[in-house]
Amino acid sequence: xxxxxxxxxxxxxxxxxxxxxxxxxxxxxxxxxxxxxxxxxxxxxxxxxxxxxxxxxxxxxxxxxxxxxxxxxxxxxxxxxxxxxxxxxxxxxxxxxxxxxxxxxxxxxxxxxxxxxxxxxxxxxxxxxxxxxxxxxxxxxxxxxxxxxxxxxxxxxxxxxxxxxxxxxxxxxxxxxxxxxxxxxxxxxxxxxxxxxxxxxxxxxxxxxxxxxxxxxxxxxxxxxxxxxxxxxxxxxxxxxxxxxxxxxxxxxxxxxxxxxxxxxxxxxxxxxxxxxxxxxxxxxxxxxxxxxxxxxxxxxxxxxxxxxxxxxxxxxxxxxxxxxxxxxxxxxxxxxxxxxxxxxxxxxxxxxxxxxxxxxxxxxxxxxxxxxxxxxxxxxxxx
Amino acid sequence: xxxxxxxxxxxxxxxxxxxxxxxxxxxxxxxxxxxxxxxxxxxxxxxxxxxxxxxxxxxxxxxxxxxxxxxxxxxxxxxxxxxxxxxxxxxxxxxxxxxxxxxxxxxxxxxxxxxxxxxxxxxxxxxxxxxxxxxxxxxxxxxxxxxxxxxxxxxxxxxxxxxxxxxxxxxxxxxxxxxxxxxxxxxxxxxxxxxxxxxxxxxxxxxxxxxxxxxxxxxxxxxxxxxxxxxxxxxxxxxxxxxxxxxxxxxxxxxxxxxxxxxxxxxxxxxxxxxxxxxxxxxxxxxxxxxxxxxxxxxxxxxxxxxxxxxxxxxxxxxxxxxxxxxxxxxxxxxxxxxxxxxxxxxxxxxxxxxxxxxxxxxxxxxxxxxxxxxxxxxxxxxx
Numbered sequence: 001x002x003x004x005x006x007x008x009x010x011x012x013x014x015x016x017x018x019x020x021x022x023x024x025x026x027x028x029x030x031x032x033x034x035x036x037x038x039x040x041x042x043x044x045x046x047x048x049x050x051x052x053x054x055x056x057x058x059x060x061x062x063x064x065x066x067x068x069x070x071x072x073x074x075x076x077x078x079x080x081x082x083x084x085x086x087x088x089x090x091x092x093x094x095x096x097x098x099x100x101x102x103x104x105x106x107x108x109x110x111x112x113x114x115x116x117x118x119x120x121x122x123x124x125x126x127x128x129x130x131x132x133x134x135x136x137x138x139x140x141x142x143x144x145x146x147x148x149x150x151x152x153x154x155x156x157x158x159x160x161x162x163x164x165x166x167x168x169x170x171x172x173x174x175x176x177x178x179x180x181x182x183x184x185x186x187x188x189x190x191x192x193x194x195x196x197x198x199x200x201x202x203x204x205x206x207x208x209x210x211x212x213x214x215x216x217x218x219x220x221x222x223x224x225x226x227x228x229x230x231x232x233x234x235x236x237x238x239x240x241x242x243x244x245x246x247x248x249x250x251x252x253x254x255x256x257x258x259x260x261x262x263x264x265x266x267x268x269x270x271x272x273x274x275x276x277x278x279x280x281x282x283x284x285x286x287x288x289x290x291x292x293x294x295x296x297x298x299x300x301x302x303x304x305x306x307x308x309x310x311x312x313x314x315x316x317x318x319x320x321x322x323x324x325x326x327x328x329x330x331x332x333x334x335x336x337x338x339x340x341x342x343x344x345x346x347x348x349x350x351x352x353x354x355x356x357x358x359x360x361x362x363x364x365x366x367x368x369x370x371x372x373x374x375x376x377x378x379x380x381x382x383x384x
Numbered sequence: 385x386x387x388x389x390x391x392x393x394x395x396x397x398x399x400x401x402x403x404x405x406x407x408x409x410x411x412x413x414x415x416x417x418x419x420x421x422x423x424x425x426x427x428x429x430x431x432x433x434x435x436x437x438x439x440x441x442x443x444x445x446x447x448x449x450x451x452x453x454x455x456x457x458x459x460x461x462x463x464x465x466x467x468x469x470x471x472x473x474x475x476x477x478x479x480x481x482x483x484x485x486x487x488x489x490x491x492x493x494x495x496x497x498x499x500x501x502x503x504x505x506x507x508x509x510x511x512x513x514x515x516x517x518x519x520x521x522x523x524x525x526x527x528x529x530x531x532x533x534x535x536x537x538x539x540x541x542x543x544x545x546x547x548x549x550x551x552x553x554x555x556x557x558x559x560x561x562x563x564x565x566x567x568x569x570x571x572x573x574x575x576x577x578x579x580x581x582x583x584x585x586x587x588x589x590x591x592x593x594x595x596x597x598x599x600x601x602x603x604x605x606x607x608x609x610x611x612x613x614x615x616x617x618x619x620x621x622x623x624x625x626x627x628x629x630x631x632x633x634x635x636x637x638x639x640x641x642x643x644x645x646x647x648x649x650x651x652x653x654x655x656x657x658x659x660x661x662x663x664x665x666x667x668x669x670x671x672x673x674x675x676x677x678x679x680x681x682x683x684x685x686x687x688x689x690x691x692x693x694x695x696x697x698x699x700x701x702x703x704x705x706x707x708x709x710x711x712x713x714x715x716x717x718x719x720x721x722x723x724x725x726x727x728x729x730x731x732x733x734x735x736x737x738x739x740x741x742x743x744x745x746x747x748x749x750x751x752x753x754x755x756x757x758x759x760x761x762x763x764x765x766x767x768x
Binding site (some may be wrong): 110163164165166167168169172173175177178179269299307312316319329331333334335336337338339343344345347348349350351352355356358359360363370372374 | 488547548549550551552555556557559561562563605696700703704711713715717719720721722726727728729730731732733734735736739740742743744749754756758
């Protein structure tokens, strides 16, 4: 559809502005998508806005409120198809119709089964000109997790890794502080902040005893766009198939939701001792461990983006089972030697055709380290 | 000394030209250094040249021949201190004096014990103005191997490594073709070409059966500056402490010098069967293996730069013993998993302070791979 449209300079500028606005909500809208909207009348911006937080007005509502009567006969640029359903807010398509906009330019369709073209259809049925596809890729990229969840019911999964140049995460005695530098560790805070959930394994809890929360003071430049009050802590998910979590774990001391996932129910007595911010979930086992496909189906009900921060076994399982979309590897310019601990446990592949297919999508320096972002390619089905 | 000199624009331009000329000999002068020379009279270049091959005229001789009588009263720019001794050619300092140059600008002193300031002194004693230190670092960097050998008697050692992102060189069954791409493998040809010697272990010969030669057709852009006739094959050094080299090894079929190093003499009958391009050397053992310090002392007699292309044990030994100056790591954007083979065997370090100290000095893309060049920092003494 978009191939037949030749966009004007004004169109491309206005949609760029709408995407810029949408980005402002990148860390705060989840599990909703980040959306921006610009209303233009007689070549002038008369209204603009972005979605800030789930439960609060959508981008279109902010922009229409600002535009007021100027919105009549105007063009609205929206980074995501306006919604057509009554959720926590009334449908935005209806608001655009009621105010009397003349044309709506949409970057990308909303794959949400409750919308999925109905928003666009509603507008067209009301006689509004609708053009779709301007800056589609950019708008899509803003909401990779939301898009995947709406399309598949599963969250996008990022596996965070940190290792030396020879792929080691610790010396043989477990010493790992510090392989990567402070810049990399701060960047992990950003990964956590953009995630709806963090997944780790009980081994990581028992060995490292991490709090697994987002620490506002470590957010660096992000603090300019997110206030401490707006900070959303990701759900902390701990896979503990044999119910080994100690009540002294540091993560329990941070009052923010935790989901303990096991393959057998925790003893009632133990559950009674857990703080109220901890919930327990029993999922089916595969080979004695929590079924990761079941876990992702469960999380997909409310999580756009899941960050796996785990040891070699659990992180490797996500990759080996074809459940990871992306790897973020913090690489220290160090060599630890063959006795160090391995980064990822994978099946004992016998041919190069069996290894995961990766594509480097970004590489940058973070202090002394290099951060690599790799997409896991779906066209290679992994053999397990 | 150089701090007190303010170089003119002409000086800096002419020395840059001399360095550019020196580079033309980078792959062909060994074990001599690469040197360039420019002769300038009345702001005009009247002669220039570079050293092309050991045994042939030095850079100054080429430049003086071109300048002829114009050299009288001229300024000579030389990237390395002119020699003062009678070697295969007469001293260049004398040639400059005899022709009557007025001034000589030298980028860097020659640490060769036979020169070491005597060339500069000869010129000054003859009443010639000599300025030293223009583009010193660049000129030094042209001859890192030669400089180290002259200063210490030891060759510069580069350890070539190739691995996946998780530091694996092969699957558990040994399959390693191909982890890195053709661009990386071609770049290794360049590393070999710049080296006086390649060092490998018998295990690599037994497992991979490499020829370990430079293949002219794989040299890419270097072919523009090196003809096939100029190609210098590095000495192939095979460490074989227990005399296990099979007569069928592919490397033996390539007629170019090989040095077999063992800790006990090969049987006379075996030695008699070896082709005439193979020499044998017995060196002391350390823990049953060839002593690497002894090996480097031996090679330091004639080799500026040694390239180690070996397995995890031998490559790791060079690094762990503080004998490596540089690592060149070709990194494939792949993950092989913890069952794969480790890149480097090092001692079982117990603290992060014990690991080798590395500094990233260059990073670039080679096709799908990344090539990292890391300097091994000398200020950390490794504990073994």
